[in-house]
Amino acid sequence: MRAVLAAWVLLVLGVAALAQIDDPPSPTPVPFTREPRQLQWRIGFELGNATVLEAPELNPKNDYRLAVREAERVIPNPLLSYGLALLPYSKINVANSDLVNPRDWTVIDLQGKTVRKSFSLLAVFMGSRMTTTEGGYHLVSLPVTPSDPFLGTRKDPSPDDVVLGFAGPIKGRIHLRTKASETKWENSLPVEDPGSLPAGYAEAKKLLDGAESEGQRFLFGTSIEAMVRNRLSKLWLLNYSHPDTTKGSHPWGIFEEDAGGLLPLYIYKPAGTEEPYVAYATASIDLNQDGTDELVVEASYRLGTAFKVISMVGEKYQEIFTSYYRGPEKR
Numbered sequence: 001m002r003a004v005l006a007a008w009v010l011l012v013l014g015v016a017a018l019a020q021i022d023d024p025p026s027p028t029p030v031p032f033t034r035e036p037r038q039l040q041w042r043i044g045f046e047l048g049n050a051t052v053l054e055a056p057e058l059n060p061k062n063d064y065r066l067a068v069r070e071a072e073r074v075i076p077n078p079l080l081s082y083g084l085a086l087l088p089y090s091k092i093n094v095a096n097s098d099l100v101n102p103r104d105w106t107v108i109d110l111q112g113k114t115v116r117k118s119f120s121l122l123a124v125f126m127g128s129r130m131t132t133t134e135g136g137y138h139l140v141s142l143p144v145t146p147s148d149p150f151l152g153t154r155k156d157p158s159p160d161d162v163v164l165g166f167a168g169p170i171k172g173r174i175h176l177r178t179k180a181s182e183t184k185w186e187n188s189l190p191v192e193d194p195g196s197l198p199a200g201y202a203e204a205k206k207l208l209d210g211a212e213s214e215g216q217r218f219l220f221g222t223s224i225e226a227m228v229r230n231r232l233s234k235l236w237l238l239n240y241s242h243p244d245t246t247k248g249s250h251p252w253g254i255f256e257e258d259a260g261g262l263l264p265l266y267i268y269k270p271a272g273t274e275e276p277y278v279a280y281a282t283a284s285i286d287l288n289q290d291g292t293d294e295l296v297v298e299a300s301y302r303l304g305t306a307f308k309v310i311s312m313v314g315e316k317y318q319e320i321f322t323s324y325y326r327g328p329e330k331r
Helices: 001-020 066-075 203-208
Strands: 041-046 053-056 083-086 105-110 114-117 121-126 138-141 162-167 216-229 231-241 254-260 259-266 278-285 292-302 306-314 316-322
Touching: 001 138, 041 138, 053 162, 066 121, 121 306, 162 278, 203 216, 203 231, 216 278, 231 278, 231 292, 254 292, 259 316
Parallel strands: none
Antiparallel strands: 041 053, 041 162, 053 138, 083 121, 105 114, 105 162, 121 138, 216 231, 231 254, 254 259, 278 292, 292 306, 306 316
């Protein structure tokens, strides 16, 4: 009897030991760094029970796939259908030299609300129902650090829940503006109505014109107010294409209303090898505090989304940033 009891105790202890080995590691905090000398910002999302900022600079070799592989190595069997895998920072491969994480970040949402937050965790999106890519490393803000490495989020990242995080305090008030208007749509197609388009739109069509044999195309987009060289202006982001990204090419541009016409600020004509998307103005905000707003643009692909930032560099507007793509893997 004693031998049977002893064997049973050893079996229980063995199972417990195996369970401990299989337990995923608890998340450990990301170290805080000094406030950067130059203003730095990150794009992110409010997820209802957590705030995340994209941290592509921390991905090994600047490859988000390597960040996901690191997470899968440390947590090989994620016990959630979809959410954040909170990682043990000290046990993963991360570009530490590029870490920017002051104790306080200034976070602003699309309603213009500004809060101070700390981002003490690092995570990637994982889960059994993941059929899309959600990027690589993210800094995560939670009220407390949980012991469980899996966090189911209340909301998925979406264009309505974009936030911008500034490393450290910001001097003065940050002005964020969202779209002021959108061109008319009927039956899921844009309507080229002069009443909802700016004066000079015909010239914009010429500048955006592509191949003559593309078939049916529409001029459509959004307007937004923005500071241009310390002057408040009305800008239009206009696409000249079919809204179905499987049809034709998809050029777009940013124009400033000027003396009854449109002044082109930025023209994008995609190369044939690029994944097609249509663009919409999400927000205007002076990210580098130089007196001219950057334009945060939603790039709407057929089945996914990314965000781009257009900024004046010198005397020319150009794309300076593209966020993680969120959607089915692009081929």
